[in-house]
Amino acid sequence: MSLDPPTYLASLQSNIRQRPIPWDGAVRAGTLTEDQLQKIRAVDKVKKEQRKQIVEADLDAYRILFVGAKGQKSVFELATKRQDVVQYILVLLRDLLAGIPALAKALFKSGDPYQHFLPLLGHSSSSDDPVPLLTSTVLVSLMASSKDESAATVDKALPMIFSYLSSLTKNSDAGLQDIGVQEYSSLLYSRVCRRQFWDQRSETVAPLIDILRSALxxxxxxxxxxxxxxxTTTTAISRFExxxxxxxxxxxxxxxxxxxxxxxxxxxxxxxxxxxxxxxxxxxxxxxxxxxxxxxxxxxxxxxxxxxxxxxxxxxxxxxxxxxxxxxxxxxxxxxxxxxxxxxxxxxxxxxxxxxxxxTTFDEYVAEVNSGHLRWSPPHRNTVFWAENARKILDYENGELVKKLAEIMSKPWENDKAVLAIACNDIGCLVREVPGKRTQLEKYGLKTRVMELMGEADENIRWESLRTLGGWLKYSFDAK
Incomplete structure (x- = not known):
């Protein structure tokens, strides 16, 4: 699935491509070898089709250029102290990977192509440092183009790149957020990768949910x-452009x-x-x-x-x-x-x-209680519903619904006080219809909680709790 590159990233890459690099001086300083420079010049600033032909004709040489081989250092190993060269080569490699899928597969012939890239993700904690960001684009392109599922990718590289991208999605800059999200999308190419993404959901999924909540x-x-x-609130529905x-x-x-x-x-x-x-x-x-x-x-x-x-x-x-x-x-x-x-x-x-x-209506009520949130849906005020279903509610799965009601009532519900009023109503209906089961309700602390709610500032809660407690006491006196 192809997505347009985020504006910030495209601009950064374009600026780096246009920077003049004193290549001959870099060779003299040992930043790269003459052979490496020839390989770079052969594919730099040439047409895409010509570049593709050159690389595909000599895949092993370009594999060694970027990830090295036994006794041969990669350009990244040699250029580690020249950040301008590192940035330039990262952009060049990303361009090559995007247009030449065969190169991505070739890089894996060395076994682990990540060893020189992963440390660059932690090159700096500053969002102004382009090296980690450019490295992430290389890693994402390498994984997505090769569709690799080896241990080197899944167990080692993928968790690290997900963690780095997570830092982008949590950034206050919407441009960086979008880069992180788009790179996530490129990596979810298989069930194995999606499983790792889900396993790291506190890092990966949670910030995305926060973005969606913010949109609302x-x-x-x-x-x-x-x-x-x-x-349950009637609000104007706005359409955003x-x-x-x-x-x-x-x-x-x-x-x-x-x-x-x-x-x-x-x-x-x-x-x-x-x-x-x-x-x-x-x-x-x-x-x-x-x-x-x-x-x-x-x-x-x-x-x-x-x-x-x-x-x-x-x-x-x-x-x-x-x-x-x-x-x-x-x-x-x-x-x-x-x-x-x-x-x-x-x-x-x-x-x-x-x-x-x-x-049935009973099924709807069960679903509502199990959702952990109550609203004034029809069953709550329906006397026929309670007459027919109160005992079923008490007996449902050995009291699980009553336990869930107690759990709901235990929360303060600062943002939706109506939930507590509804819960008091429901407890009162259960007491009215099946007074002999009051002990079961008291076992979960519901009587005590209803008494506490009589001191709530919300008038509806006070009224419902008073009504419920009144019924509770009525049946207690009748029993004596």
Whole structure:
């Protein structure tokens, strides 16, 4: 998959190509050999096709030039003290790798082509030093062109390059972020590479999720609460042309979505954890509401389909709670020019329609509690629902739903106080319908928590907790 190079990187490489290098003086100083200089001059500043013919005709010589051989030092080993030469050769090698795939495979004939490059990633911690950045472009091009999966690549080089690229995605400079994200995309060419990317997700995936959250303007301490709250709040839906909220440009947004889409090829392996750790289904549903372009919509829909179709039991309930079916119904009315987008949209809608046809209100309630977030959905105020399902809720999987309610109530919910009011309502309904099970509720500390919530500043919480405690005491007195 070919992406246009980020502007900053293209400008840096162009400037370095135009720098005059005193090559003859460098040979006299021992910075490189006469033979190495001849090899460089043969392919420097010539047409791409001519360059390709020269390199392919002498692959071994160019392999030795860049990675050395037994008894022969590479140009990088000799030029280590001349940063202008190192930078120039890094740009030249990146150009050669981009246009001559055979060179990438040839470099692996030496066994480990990385030994002289990996140290350059740590050349400096300053973002102004171009050497680590230029080195990363060489390593990414080498791996992507060769599609190598050897131990040298997967176990040694890939973790290091992922860590370096992570530092770019965390940078406050959007240009550097975009370079890191695009280079990620080039490296996710196989399941093995994607597995390593996922294994390092605290470094790799987490910063990308932060970028997507910033695009939505979600920057609070409790991201999950903010996202769920937005599903029940009526707000104006803005369409962005130049940038999204949070200062995330459309190009960066698209490239981040592209990387997550590539990761979703392994949805059966990573889907559940991706949702548990990053609320990916809810996040993507909200992004889909605000998607500014058809190409971002396509990646959002395709990723959701990959995730939901691979993990229907765990992720479809969350998608329904996030109101994805209603959103898809709205999108269906639009005319999209991309046939792949239309196909994925139709498949996703069918998948959700089939799921919702077979699910009861009880199933919806279970999914909502298991999501870890409550909202005023229809079951909470429905007396018939509680009369029919209270005992099922208490008995469900040996009390797991009650335990989950206790877990929800234990949190402060500073960004969505309604959750505590809803939880008090539900506990009160359980006490009213099955008073004999009050001991089970008390075992999880729910009575104590309800009493604590009577001191909350929020009026709705105070009212619901008072109502619940009143019912609790009523049945306690009746029992005596």
């Amino acid at each position: 303007g979600v920057n609070s301490d409790d991201v999950s609460a903010s996202l769920w709250k937005s599903t 130049g940038s999204l909220s949070g200062g995330v440009g459309l190009q960066l947004l698209y490239h981040v979505l592209l990387v997550i889409w590539q990761l979703s090829f392994d949805a059966s392996e990573v889907g559940d954890e991706l949702n548990d750790e990053y609320d990916i289904v809810l996040l993507y549903t909200q992004l889909l509401r605000l998607s500014p372009k058809e190409k971002t919509t396509r990646l959002l829909v395709s990723t959701l389909y990959n995730l939901l179709s691979a993990n229907p039991n765990s992720l479809l309930p969350t998608a329904v709670l996030a109101r994805l079916p209603a959103l898809l119904q709205n999108l269906t009315a639009k005319q999209f020019s991309d046939p792949d987008l239309q196909e994925d949209l139709d498949n996703l809608r069918v998948l959700l329609d089939e799921y919702t046809k077979t699910k």
